[in-house]
Amino acid sequence: MDALATYVSMGGYAGFVWSAYGIAAAVLGGLALQSWRRYRASQGALRNVEPRVPERR
């Protein structure tokens, strides 16, 4: 437990180190999640629309 506390404290820089990793995870993870959701939504919408479109080719 002590080793873990020492590790988490990051030699006194805990606030800076963990905030930096947290911001990076939030920004990049958030962008990935938003991009993926919009991608799935677009794929779903295309599946809904496509069969109703009359043949043209």
Add this chain to the structure above:
Amino acid sequence: MLSHLANPARFMRISGVALPWLGGVSLVVLVLGLFWSLILAPPDYQQGESVRIMFIHVPSAWMALSVYLFVAVASAVALIWRHPLAEIAAQSAAPIGAAFTFVCLATGSLWGRPMWGTWWVWDARLTSVLVLFFLYLGYIALVNAFDDASRGGRAGSLLALVGIVNLPIIKFSVDWWNTLHQPASVLRLGGPTIDVTMLAPLLVMALGFTLLFGWLLLVRMRTALTERRLRALRIYGEAAAGNASEASSGAARPAWR
């Protein structure tokens, strides 16, 4: 290879196969990189544990610059050859580059506070990276500022090309001007000055960020292409429905693009 992929239908087919693999590999590399950065890498003899911020700050700075270069090159291709896929690539990449630039600025600030004693200084390196962030935002805003998407695309491409002068300014700002920021320690003549126990996780994180960029780019480009197809299908669907009812009443055929 690139010109072969430049056909949207072929791009959709190949990127659809590549997407899950790229996603899986980037996840594995990023987890490995985080483990290495946060646990295996030693603390710095001067900076202590705060040096761990470097493993995200430096790769995200590299990404901020290289993604901008990608946006500018794709914009040039879009302007010169009028290839729609190039414009979609540039527009899909710009928000990713902006995100990396933001991470670079925020982590740099969090590293600067304990090491330099300040969150921010208006020196050449920091200011030119802030300009890069605003260039990304300006590009995104400009692209979306026009009702006519092709005009917005053209204006954005021009801005992206003009903004490329900022890249050498960022890279060499630490040599040209006095600054708190340290000079290059990895990409320099004479080889890296950083120890291999820290260089290795740094490069793994850089690889992870690059793979993440590739995955995000494919996801966003596929979304943009699908949404464009949806718009065309809806317009066509409405036109066809209108056509059928109007054809019986003998009205003119509605225009369809």
